[in-house]
Amino acid sequence: MSGIEGIDVLVSEVGPRDGLQSIKSIMPTEAKKAWIAAEAAAGVREIEVCSFVPAKLLPQMADAAEVVRYACTIPGLTVLALVPNFKGAENAIAAGAHKIALPLSASETHSRANLRKSHAEVLDDVRKIAELVRSLPADRRPGFEGNVSTAFGCTLEGPVAEDKVVELAAALMAAGCDEVGLSDTTGYANPAQLKRLIRLVRQEIGHDRLSGVHLHNTRGLGLANALAALEEGVTTLDSSLGGLGGCPYAPGASGNIVTEDLVFMLDAMGLKTGIDLDRLLAVREILKAALPAEEMYGFTPDAGLPKGYGAGGWGVGRAAA
Amino acid sequence: MSGIEGIDVLVSEVGPRDGLQSIKSIMPTEAKKAWIAAEAAAGVREIEVCSFVPAKLLPQMADAAEVVRYACTIPGLTVLALVPNFKGAENAIAAGAHKIALPLSASETHSRANLRKSHAEVLDDVRKIAELVRSLPADRRPGFEGNVSTAFGCTLEGPVAEDKVVELAAALMAAGCDEVGLSDTTGYANPAQLKRLIRLVRQEIGHDRLSGVHLHNTRGLGLANALAALEEGVTTLDSSLGGLGGCPYAPGASGNIVTEDLVFMLDAMGLKTGIDLDRLLAVREILKAALPAEEMYGFTPDAGLPKGYGAGGWGVGRAAA
Numbered sequence: 001m002s003g004i005e006g007i008d009v010l011v012s013e014v015g016p017r018d019g020l021q022s023i024k025s026i027m028p029t030e031a032k033k034a035w036i037a038a039e040a041a042a043g044v045r046e047i048e049v050c051s052f053v054p055a056k057l058l059p060q061m062a063d064a065a066e067v068v069r070y071a072c073t074i075p076g077l078t079v080l081a082l083v084p085n086f087k088g089a090e091n092a093i094a095a096g097a098h099k100i101a102l103p104l105s106a107s108e109t110h111s112r113a114n115l116r117k118s119h120a121e122v123l124d125d126v127r128k129i130a131e132l133v134r135s136l137p138a139d140r141r142p143g144f145e146g147n148v149s150t151a152f153g154c155t156l157e158g159p160v161a162e163d164k165v166v167e168l169a170a171a172l173m174a175a176g177c178d179e180v181g182l183s184d185t186t187g188y189a190n191p192a193q194l195k196r197l198i199r200l201v202r203q204e205i206g207h208d209r210l211s212g213v214h215l216h217n218t219r220g221l222g223l224a225n226a227l228a229a230l231e232e233g234v235t236t237l238d239s240s241l242g243g244l245g246g247c248p249y250a251p252g253a254s255g256n257i258v259t260e261d262l263v264f265m266l267d268a269m270g271l272k273t274g275i276d277l278d279r280l281l282a283v284r285e286i287l288k289a290a291l292p293a294e295e296m297y298g299f300t301p302d303a304g305l306p307k308g309y310g311a312g313g314w315g316v317g318r319a320a321a
Numbered sequence: 322m323s324g325i326e327g328i329d330v331l332v333s334e335v336g337p338r339d340g341l342q343s344i345k346s347i348m349p350t351e352a353k354k355a356w357i358a359a360e361a362a363a364g365v366r367e368i369e370v371c372s373f374v375p376a377k378l379l380p381q382m383a384d385a386a387e388v389v390r391y392a393c394t395i396p397g398l399t400v401l402a403l404v405p406n407f408k409g410a411e412n413a414i415a416a417g418a419h420k421i422a423l424p425l426s427a428s429e430t431h432s433r434a435n436l437r438k439s440h441a442e443v444l445d446d447v448r449k450i451a452e453l454v455r456s457l458p459a460d461r462r463p464g465f466e467g468n469v470s471t472a473f474g475c476t477l478e479g480p481v482a483e484d485k486v487v488e489l490a491a492a493l494m495a496a497g498c499d500e501v502g503l504s505d506t507t508g509y510a511n512p513a514q515l516k517r518l519i520r521l522v523r524q525e526i527g528h529d530r531l532s533g534v535h536l537h538n539t540r541g542l543g544l545a546n547a548l549a550a551l552e553e554g555v556t557t558l559d560s561s562l563g564g565l566g567g568c569p570y571a572p573g574a575s576g577n578i579v580t581e582d583l584v585f586m587l588d589a590m591g592l593k594t595g596i597d598l599d600r601l602l603a604v605r606e607i608l609k610a611a612l613p614a615e616e617m618y619g620f621t622p623d624a625g626l627p628k629g630y631g632a633g634g635w636g637v638g639r640a641a642a
Binding site for chain 1: 326474475476477478479480507508509511512513514538539540541542544545547548549552579582585586589590591619620621624627628629630
């Protein structure tokens, strides 16, 4: 379909960062390590393991450096860390993160609420971080991704101008990011809007500079939006195990798309994720045990895999049984 | 996107049939009437209001004839009734249904469980019903739709051969149906499989003979599948208010796609449904009051509409604010 048969899709797990920063419970460091290890063992190749924010703001992330150092010992895993500012980038790099990601909210109101900074102030940080990154020896130089958050609308400002998103994506590249992602922080995106904005941003910054999309399932459109992104040739999709997560500064915007349901969709379609679905589903037990008070989402875990799944009959290029 | 900008989509509400037949509670006739009237008033143009099955099998449908007669008094509403056999068709026609739909399960095991009939026996009924329909004067002749159910897999048999689905769609047309729909009774479908099967069936029976698709959200892929169908040019989508419904003979296969989330997606994309989203969301109160014991699904009702929604900034062809 739409020329995406059999493509390789990178599912980037963001639960340990986006999920854990958005809930009251604080997951013990050992549980975070077990979660990260288990998902990597299930075949997940990239995990955003933490955010380097002051512990007084997000106590859930107080062990960020330790979690990064541990995750970096897992062979083949790309370890991503969110950095809200220069200090966070210094700490993430010191801990050895393979990639750092900085959010720039298309909504300046949300930017001030989230990072306490204007667009200009965030872009100043991006330039300083890019200098620091470039100053490092190649073997210690992390990838540097900028993310335009609230790119599809803001719970504080409402609609966000697409021109503004394109402008900020270009500004992030000009300030020194390697690539730029688009985040539906608030769960406002729809498939038509997503396809349109992906095209507009690529026209501006170059097709291969769009790193991926970060989607939420706030209004149930998460997987439809993921499909739309795939059809536009986007092959990196963020998701969160159990659908944990959201944005603490965007009320109501809870719930990343669910990794389990996303991987089921991709796998059933015959796309390649490298993830073992049964092993992935088993990782939920770690979350349930460590976060007994938190609600977990996802339909596939409750319904189970279809009868005879994997025996053929599903997905592109698979012969019907 | 994909040439579907601004198209008119018919959302066919199936909750009063598929929803109510699948739950233990029996909705009072007056509540059914209030529900149907309220959704029609919100702009829903087609509603599958009941199934003409013996009350001893489905007491939830004991008032089928009365519900059809009432629904037919609502101006502009297309009143659909499910008929499992010839007797049911006679009763539906006597009550004045505008359209009758008969399910033929691609899985013969499911067919025997659901209708106690083999494929051949069901097709015999279809021929008899088609004769009856043709014998009626034009002003009293209902549309006659065949539905290939468990078309994407069966909870009893597992994978279903696509050739079998195509063969049965052709058999339904040959037996006298006006059009044929495809039903993911079990919530097994994925977007690639759905697109492929839509193409295969249309190649066999003719592009304009595929009446629509009936999707479930069992594994969370419901709206992604709906998007895939739209991109194939399918413009009639079944859904159920509050996601009520499923198949009592297919364990675990609960939950039609949620009308509220589907209409939000279509509306946000700039597609035309004729449905007032706020009025549609308000109809949930009728279900909550009449079915206090039943779980209702849907993300949009909990999250609410995006801030500034409708003021522009969303959807194809809408200028960003």
